[in-house]
Amino acid sequence: MPELPEVESLRRILVRSAVGRTVVAAKVKEARLRRMVTPDLARAIAGRTIEGIGRRAKYLMIELSGDHLMMVHLGMSGSLTHRRGDFDDAAFDARHDHVEFTFDDGSRLVYNDPRRFGLLKLVAHAGVESIVELKGLGPEPFAKDFNGEYLWRVSRGRRGAIKNLLMDQGIVAGVGNIYASEILFRARVRPSRRAGRVTRAELARIATITAEVLREAIGSRGTTFRSYRDSQGQPGRFASKLRVYDREGQPCVECATPIRAVVIGQRSSFYCPRCQK
Numbered sequence: 001m002p003e004l005p006e007v008e009s010l011r012r013i014l015v016r017s018a019v020g021r022t023v024v025a026a027k028v029k030e031a032r033l034r035r036m037v038t039p040d041l042a043r044a045i046a047g048r049t050i051e052g053i054g055r056r057a058k059y060l061m062i063e064l065s066g067d068h069l070m071m072v073h074l075g076m077s078g079s080l081t082h083r084r085g086d087f088d089d090a091a092f093d094a095r096h097d098h099v100e101f102t103f104d105d106g107s108r109l110v111y112n113d114p115r116r117f118g119l120l121k122l123v124a125h126a127g128v129e130s131i132v133e134l135k136g137l138g139p140e141p142f143a144k145d146f147n148g149e150y151l152w153r154v155s156r157g158r159r160g161a162i163k164n165l166l167m168d169q170g171i172v173a174g175v176g177n178i179y180a181s182e183i184l185f186r187a188r189v190r191p192s193r194r195a196g197r198v199t200r201a202e203l204a205r206i207a208t209i210t211a212e213v214l215r216e217a218i219g220s221r222g223t224t225f226r227s228y229r230d231s232q233g234q235p236g237r238f239a240s241k242l243r244v245y246d247r248e249g250q251p252c253v254e255c256a257t258p259i260r261a262v263v264i265g266q267r268s269s270f271y272c273p274r275c276q277k
């Protein structure tokens with residue numbers, strides 16, 4: 001599943017290749033995504049120029065002329081690829097190319113999604129604050145207001161596991177399952193610890209390391225599991241840097257103790273019983 005680093009990597013690629021291009025035609029071949037693509041999307045987007053591309057949590061925010069935004073969420077298996085002359089179409093199954101935008105230079109931006117859990121939605125810039133998908137999202141992990149003091153404040157009295165707190169999108173936007181395990185390993189905090197019992201110093205560490213791990217993952221274009229490919233059809237490389245995730249029974253990179261797996265909040269979690277308290 002694409003997480004924040006994958007979406008941010010994609011944003012950076014598209015900023016270089018697609019900003020300044022004008023959509024001359026759009027085609028919705030399959031509207032049944034997680035939310036139905038509205039029937040007027042193709043018509044409403046044609047003629048608009050891409051002026052910039054932002055990101056909020058795992059949503060790409062494609063800024064269009066005429067004060068509109070197209071929000072794109074990749075769901076479980078979506079990809080958005082800018083296909084130019086040298087693009088290898090064989091990397092994607094054409095049956096899952098659901099939405100296609102043709103640009104003024106003949107290149108195409110294609111939304112492909114085998115499992116159809118994604119979302120494409122055109123919204124007016126003015127109403128962006130009230131968009132239901134964005135309401136209630138916590139700060140971005142790179143924002144100044146996401147820090148140890150903030151985590152301290154929101155975790156007091158919380159009985160749930162610290163890992164669930166980190167994955168709560170209302171607390172911090174964009175930390176998924178893989179990265180939560182990695183962050184807690186580096187912070188030396190056990191994922192099952194009650195959030196309200198994690199100390200101020202540990203929370204400060206967790207906040208700093210959250211940004212650090214996500215930055216590293218962005219630098220590696222994210223983590224590839226199963227079929228995820230970025231906008232250029234390339235896999236992410238962060239998988240080779242994972243220290244605990246999916247390493248049950250393998251020796252800890254710090255102390256050689258076998259890594260353990262535990263289910264927390266219905267998600268697999270991995271930790272070193274010796275390094276993490």
Ligand SMILES: [Zn+2]
Nearest residue numbers: 252255272275
């Ligand atoms: Zn260890």
